[in-house]
Amino acid sequence: MKKNIGIIGSGIAGLHLAYALRNEFDITIIERHTSEEIRKGRIMSTQVHFGSTRSREERFNMPKWEEQSLIESIHIMIGNQKLFAGMLQEPASSVDQRLYYAHSMKDLDEKGVSFRREKVDNESAKALLEKFDLIIDCSGKNGPLFPFPLETELSPFPAPQRKCIVGYFAGIKANEPPGVSVTVLPGLGEMFEIPSMTEQGPVTILFIMAIPKSDLDVFKGMKNGEEFTCKMSDAVQRFFPHVYKRMDMEKFKLCDENGYLQTAITPVIRKPYLMVHDKLVVGCGDSVFLNDPITGQGCNLSSFCAEQLCETLIEWKHSKWDGEMGESYWKRTKQYVKEVTEWTNAMIGPLPEHVVQLLMQGAQDQDKANEIAQWFADPTTAFEAFFSRMNV
Ligand SMILES: Cc1cc2nc3c(=O)[nH]c(=O)nc-3n(C[C@H](O)[C@H](O)[C@H](O)COP(=O)(O)OP(=O)(O)OC[C@H]3O[C@@H](n4cnc5c(N)ncnc54)[C@H](O)[C@@H]3O)c2cc1C
Known part of the structure; x- marks a missing residue:
C-alpha cells in the first residue's frame, strides 16, 4: 500500500509537491480556498519563475504557460540613473498566482x-x-501551523523592513528588452516593474517596497482600487518619472478590482521539521523559509525546497519517516536557504560599497551586467558576490 501524505496549502510549495509526489504516494491537499475563490480573489503576490524553477515545473509535469509572459532581462536603475539591462541565461516567466x-x-x-x-x-x-x-505544512506566510524551531541567526528582523504595495496594471508601455526593472531609491525603498500574464491578458506589475515612515510610505488608508490607482499614479510621477513617461493615463487602470495588494512581511527562517507525539511533520515554502520579497526569491526557494523534499521522501520511501529523515531534508536545503536569506537580508540595508562598484561596472561592461542579472536566477552567485570579498 502507498504511504499517504497530507499537504496543507496549495501554493507554490504545495502544488510542486503534489505534482512531484502524486505517482509515488497517495496525496491529499487540504486548502482553505476553492480554486474558484482563488481565481476570483485578491492578488497574493508578485512572482518571477526563473529558469531553474521552470525546469522543475517541466520535470514535475506541471501546467505550461503561454510564451508571451517570458522575461529575458533585468534592468537596474539607481535613483533616476539607468545603469544597465543584464540578460538572463534562460528566460523567466510571471503568471498571476490566482x-x-x-x-x-x-x-x-x-x-x-x-x-x-x-x-x-x-x-x-x-x-x-x-x-x-x-x-x-505548506501554509505560506500565514503559517506555520506547527511550532518549527526558529533559526535565530537567519532571522535578524523583529518587524517588517518594507511596506509592500502591489498593483497589476494595464496601460504601461513595456521596457525593452522585455524584463524586470528594478529601481533603487536609497533611503526610500525600491520599485519593481514586472511584465506578467493574468486571466485578463498581459499586465505590468508595479511593486513598490517602501521603507516604513520614509517619504515613499504614502499608501495609507486606501479604501478601494480607484483610490489605490490614483495614489500609485501620483507616487510613480513623483518618485519614478522614468516609469511615468511610459504610462498612458487614458489606459492606466488595474486589471480587475482585486488586482492590488498592500502587505508587510517579517522575514523568519525555521528548521523545517519537528516531531509531534512521535510523528514527523515537515514544512516547505514560506511557512518555514519566509524572506523579504526584495530579491524575488520566494517562489524559487519554495520550488527548490519542494524538489529537495521530494527527493528525500522518495529516497526514504521504504524506511521509517522520523527525525532522521527530517534532518536529511534540512541538510539538503540548509546551505541554499542560508545563501538566499543572507543575500536577501543584505539587500534590505544600504548596499555594500563593493556591490555598488560591481553595479557601476555593469554599466560599462555588458558581460558584468549579465552576471548581475544572473544573481536573481542563481542566488548562490549573488551570495558569492556580496560576501566572498568581505571574508578576504
Ligand atoms: C508582495 C509580495 C511580493 C512577492 N514577490 C515575489 C517575487 O517577485 N518573486 C518570488 O519568487 N516570490 C515573491 N514573493 C513570495 C512568494 O509569493 C512566496 O514565496 C510564495 O508564494 C510561497 O509559496 P508557498 O506555497 O509557500 O505559500 P503561498 O503561495 O502563500 O500558499 C499558501 C497556501 O496555503 C493556504 N493556506 C494558508 N493557511 C492555511 C490554513 N490554515 N489552512 C488551509 N490552507 C491554508 C493558502 O490559501 C495558500 O493557497 C512575494 C511575496 C509578496 C507578499
Whole structure:
C-alpha cells in the first residue's frame, strides 16, 4: 500500500509537491480556498519563475504557460540613473498566482489528487497527524501551523523592513528588452516593474517596497482600487518619472478590482521539521523559509525546497519517516536557504560599497551586467558576490 501524505496549502510549495509526489504516494491537499475563490480573489503576490524553477515545473509535469509572459532581462536603475539591462541565461516567466494556483488545482483534481476544503488551525493540524503518514505544512506566510524551531541567526528582523504595495496594471508601455526593472531609491525603498500574464491578458506589475515612515510610505488608508490607482499614479510621477513617461493615463487602470495588494512581511527562517507525539511533520515554502520579497526569491526557494523534499521522501520511501529523515531534508536545503536569506537580508540595508562598484561596472561592461542579472536566477552567485570579498 502507498504511504499517504497530507499537504496543507496549495501554493507554490504545495502544488510542486503534489505534482512531484502524486505517482509515488497517495496525496491529499487540504486548502482553505476553492480554486474558484482563488481565481476570483485578491492578488497574493508578485512572482518571477526563473529558469531553474521552470525546469522543475517541466520535470514535475506541471501546467505550461503561454510564451508571451517570458522575461529575458533585468534592468537596474539607481535613483533616476539607468545603469544597465543584464540578460538572463534562460528566460523567466510571471503568471498571476490566482491563475496559476486555480488552474493547477483543477488539473491535479482531474489527475486524481484529493482535495479537502478546510481552514486548518493549530488544533485541527494535530488531529490531521493521525490520518496521514506525513503532514507537510505548506501554509505560506500565514503559517506555520506547527511550532518549527526558529533559526535565530537567519532571522535578524523583529518587524517588517518594507511596506509592500502591489498593483497589476494595464496601460504601461513595456521596457525593452522585455524584463524586470528594478529601481533603487536609497533611503526610500525600491520599485519593481514586472511584465506578467493574468486571466485578463498581459499586465505590468508595479511593486513598490517602501521603507516604513520614509517619504515613499504614502499608501495609507486606501479604501478601494480607484483610490489605490490614483495614489500609485501620483507616487510613480513623483518618485519614478522614468516609469511615468511610459504610462498612458487614458489606459492606466488595474486589471480587475482585486488586482492590488498592500502587505508587510517579517522575514523568519525555521528548521523545517519537528516531531509531534512521535510523528514527523515537515514544512516547505514560506511557512518555514519566509524572506523579504526584495530579491524575488520566494517562489524559487519554495520550488527548490519542494524538489529537495521530494527527493528525500522518495529516497526514504521504504524506511521509517522520523527525525532522521527530517534532518536529511534540512541538510539538503540548509546551505541554499542560508545563501538566499543572507543575500536577501543584505539587500534590505544600504548596499555594500563593493556591490555598488560591481553595479557601476555593469554599466560599462555588458558581460558584468549579465552576471548581475544572473544573481536573481542563481542566488548562490549573488551570495558569492556580496560576501566572498568581505571574508578576504
Ligand atoms: C508582495 C509580495 C511580493 C512577492 N514577490 C515575489 C517575487 O517577485 N518573486 C518570488 O519568487 N516570490 C515573491 N514573493 C513570495 C512568494 O509569493 C512566496 O514565496 C510564495 O508564494 C510561497 O509559496 P508557498 O506555497 O509557500 O505559500 P503561498 O503561495 O502563500 O500558499 C499558501 C497556501 O496555503 C493556504 N493556506 C494558508 N493557511 C492555511 C490554513 N490554515 N489552512 C488551509 N490552507 C491554508 C493558502 O490559501 C495558500 O493557497 C512575494 C511575496 C509578496 C507578499
